[in-house]
Amino acid sequence: MSQALDMLSVLLLFFGVLFILVGSIGLLRMPDVFTRMHAAGITDTIGAAAIILGLMLVAGWTIVLIKLLIVLLFLMLLNPTACHALARAAVHGIRSPWQGESEQQQ
Amino acid sequence: MLRLLILFSLTIVLWIALSGHFDPFLLSLGLLSAATVTLVSHRMGIIDAEGQPLGLIPGLLRYAPWLAKEMVRACIDVAWRITRPSLPIQPTIIRVPANQQTVPGRVSFANSITLTPGTISLDVLEKEIEVHALTTESAADLKSGEMGKRVEHLESG
Numbered sequence: 001m002s003q004a005l006d007m008l009s010v011l012l013l014f015f016g017v018l019f020i021l022v023g024s025i026g027l028l029r030m031p032d033v034f035t036r037m038h039a040a041g042i043t044d045t046i047g048a049a050a051i052i053l054g055l056m057l058v059a060g061w062t063i064v065l066i067k068l069l070i071v072l073l074f075l076m077l078l079n080p081t082a083c084h085a086l087a088r089a090a091v092h093g094i095r096s097p098w099q100g101e102s103e104q105q106q
Numbered sequence: 107m108l109r110l111l112i113l114f115s116l117t118i119v120l121w122i123a124l125s126g127h128f129d130p131f132l133l134s135l136g137l138l139s140a141a142t143v144t145l146v147s148h149r150m151g152i153i154d155a156e157g158q159p160l161g162l163i164p165g166l167l168r169y170a171p172w173l174a175k176e177m178v179r180a181c182i183d184v185a186w187r188i189t190r191p192s193l194p195i196q197p198t199i200i201r202v203p204a205n206q207q208t209v210p211g212r213v214s215f216a217n218s219i220t221l222t223p224g225t226i227s228l229d230v231l232e233k234e235i236e237v238h239a240l241t242t243e244s245a246a247d248l249k250s251g252e253m254g255k256r257v258e259h260l261e262s263g
Contacts, residue, residue, distance in 0.1 A: 019185060026188035034226065035197055038240040039188060041223040046181040063126045070123070080220035080227075087226045087238065097238065099197055 005057050012054030020047035032098035033090050037083060044079050109153045112160070114144045159210040165260035166214075172256060177222055184223045184240060196242045201234045204254060211261035218253055 019042050026039025052072045059065045117140035122128075125136065147153050155161075187194055202219070206212045216227040216235055224244035229236040239245035 019181065022185045022188055026184070029188060029193060030195075032197075034238045035195060035240060037226055038184060038224055041220075041226070042181050042184055042188075045177055045221060045223060063123070066123045070120075076221065077217075080217040083220045084216065084227055087220075087228050091228050097197055097199065 009054045009057035012050045012057065016047050016050030016054060019043065019050065023047060033094060034087065034097045037087060037090075041083065044075070048075055109158055110144060110148060112158065113147060113153060114140055117143050156209060162210060162214070162260060165262075169256055169260045173218055173221070176253070180222045180224045180244065183243070187241070195240050198239050198242065198245050199228070200237050200239060200245050200249065201231075202237050202248050202254065203251070204230070204233060204235045206254075206258055206261055208261060211257060214260065215254060215257040218257065219248065222253075 023039050023041075023043030026042065027036050030036040030039050049072060052068050052075070056065055056068045059068060118136065121136040121140055122133075125132065127133065127136075147157075204212050204215055206215055212230060212235075216230050219225050219227045219235065219237055222244075224240040225248055226238045227235050228238050237245070237248060239248065
């Protein structure tokens with residue numbers, strides 16, 4: 001049973017790291033600030049959630065489990081708030097969003 | 107008064123969950139800090155229906171699994187697009203109608219949009235939300251209005 005849990009945990013940690021890696025690549029490849037935020041969104045939603053879930057499986061029924069649960073909850077509340085604040089600031093302060101190559105060249 | 111009691115007991119539970127101490131001296135310090143937090147929040151006037159949206163909790167428990175499923179689906183889609191050499195994205199800005207009655211409802215909808223990869227809420231207006239979508243598919247998904255309807259259900263409890 002505990003071996004199965006360990007396997008599942010390793011799998012979740014692996015997928016978390018994979019999504020964070022892809023998100024980072026996206027951060028470098030995307031053309032402007034808004035599209036970059038979409039890429040960063042992968043790392044801090046699924047990437048972080050998968051890693052925390054993976055750690056929760058290893059933690060077992062201890063106080064650490066509760067703490068990880070609280071971290072996950074706060075992450076899901078704070079991420080969109082911070083992301084929205086950043087997007088709003090970008091709308092107010094930066095030129096209009098990238099909408100394809102042709103417009104970029106004008 | 108009931109809301110004060112709820113906040114007080116919740117902060118005590120949080121304190122115990124985070125510290126793990128049951129020593130009488132430390133426990134009394136925990137009680138003291140919980141009481142301070144409750145008092146300060148009361149003086150700030152933030153203990154109201156907006157600060158404690160208790161009515162949303164049963165709806166949230168039903169809504170969370172669906173949102174998690176949508177998040178995973180959208181995440182895989184965005185990840186797939188990032189790893190394509192041609193980078194198939196069509197960024198657009200759309201306006202989505204937000205028919206939620208209450209402020210917490212509208213906030214939940216805007217946060218759900220941002221939480222789903224591929225869509226970010228830029229501005230929350232009276233009756234609609236301005237959204238930046240990474241692809242035409244994610245924009246169309248949001249336009250279909252399923253997420254908005256589910257948040258409305260969440261609101262009505």
